[in-house]
Amino acid sequence: MTINAEVVLFAVLALGAVVGALLTISRPNPVTAVMSLVGTFFALAGLYATLDAHFLTVLQILVYAGAIMVLFIFVVMILNREEVSLVSWKGFFIRALGAIAVGYVVVMSVQVVLYSRDTAVLHASTSNPPAGYGTVATVGASLFRDFVFPFEAISLLLMVAIVGGLILSRSHHQTEMAEERARHVDEIRHKAGPAVKLLPGGGRVVEGEDGDAEDASEDEHGHTAHAGH
Amino acid sequence: MPIYPYIALSFVLFLIGTVGVLARRNAIIVLMSIELQLNAGNLAFLAFARALGDVKGHVFAFFVIALAAAEAAVGLAILVGIFRTRQTVNLDELTLMKR
Numbered sequence: 001m002t003i004n005a006e007v008v009l010f011a012v013l014a015l016g017a018v019v020g021a022l023l024t025i026s027r028p029n030p031v032t033a034v035m036s037l038v039g040t041f042f043a044l045a046g047l048y049a050t051l052d053a054h055f056l057t058v059l060q061i062l063v064y065a066g067a068i069m070v071l072f073i074f075v076v077m078i079l080n081r082e083e084v085s086l087v088s089w090k091g092f093f094i095r096a097l098g099a100i101a102v103g104y105v106v107v108m109s110v111q112v113v114l115y116s117r118d119t120a121v122l123h124a125s126t127s128n129p130p131a132g133y134g135t136v137a138t139v140g141a142s143l144f145r146d147f148v149f150p151f152e153a154i155s156l157l158l159m160v161a162i163v164g165g166l167i168l169s170r171s172h173h174q175t176e177m178a179e180e181r182a183r184h185v186d187e188i189r190h191k192a193g194p195a196v197k198l199l200p201g202g203g204r205v206v207e208g209e210d211g212d213a214e215d216a217s218e219d220e221h222g223h224t225a226h227a228g229h
Numbered sequence: 230m231p232i233y234p235y236i237a238l239s240f241v242l243f244l245i246g247t248v249g250v251l252a253r254r255n256a257i258i259v260l261m262s263i264e265l266q267l268n269a270g271n272l273a274f275l276a277f278a279r280a281l282g283d284v285k286g287h288v289f290a291f292f293v294i295a296l297a298a299a300e301a302a303v304g305l306a307i308l309v310g311i312f313r314t315r316q317t318v319n320l321d322e323l324t325l326m327k328r
């Protein structure tokens with residue numbers, strides 16, 4: 001491999017990504033870890049750019065380094081606690097499983113990097129991309145032509161994630177408040193009797209004064225209201 | 230430049246993510262390590278897509294990013310809920326579902 005600008009750029013970005021990843025898993029302070037992960041994601045965005053994936057580069061910065069990492073920062077700020085034990089290897093089962101998993105990945109990577117790096121796909125040159133490769137137009141065309149149903153499934157997944165996140169992060173206090181409010185409204189309704197109608201905002205409309213309300217609730221308790229007069 | 234350095238880098242990042250998931254006890258760091266693994270997968274997708282001259286790999290990387298966003302949202306909401314009731318996010322202390 002000759003040393004040229006492309007190789008140097010790859011080396012710098014790869015080094016940045018690996019160092020950021022190592023800092024992420026080794027720092028005791030979660031804020032430092034999040035910042036290192038943001039650095040890793042920026043380096044990866046640069047690597048995507050060297051692979052002519054322009055659309056994915058922008059998405060990586062906007063969604064990963066932007067949105068997801070802001071979410072992580074928020075949660076770290078909420079849950080910031082001193083970590084007692086950085087790592088722990090409790091249990092033989094977990095230890096054995098971890099060793100097997102790491103060993104498998106190491107063996108596979110060594111196999112790919114050392115023994116099969118001359119296969120045609122892995123040795124394909126990255127110098128001449130097809131016209132329009134990796135732009136929003138071509139990726140979008142493939143997305144909406146070949147992957148319409150997976151795309152819709154992903155949008156459904158995001159919808160479920162929004163609802164799930166809302167329900168999970170709803171605090172116990174808020175739930176109690178809502179129950180209290182509902183109980184209060186029920187109490188008022190019970191005391192006031194059927195002649196009084198509650199509006200959603202908490203205001204009350206007494207039938208007889210408001211013609212529309214009387215018409216609307218004629219079937220339910222119109223007779224009682226008239227009997228009172 | 231051939232793509233095998235990209236694949237090697239993807240393996241290294243995935244390995245670091247795996248070590249983070251298995252070794253760290255802070256649940257937030259574990260979620261971040263999972264993000265790292267997903268990004269390593271994305272890098273491999275894009276490298277192979279580049280080698281084959283096909284943008285389908287880009288579409289899959291796009292799906293992975295959407296999936297990671299959903300996973301982070303729900304996972305962090307679960308963490309906040311756990312912290313609210315148990316006052317900890319240490320995975321060694323969260324053993325309610327054992328036995």
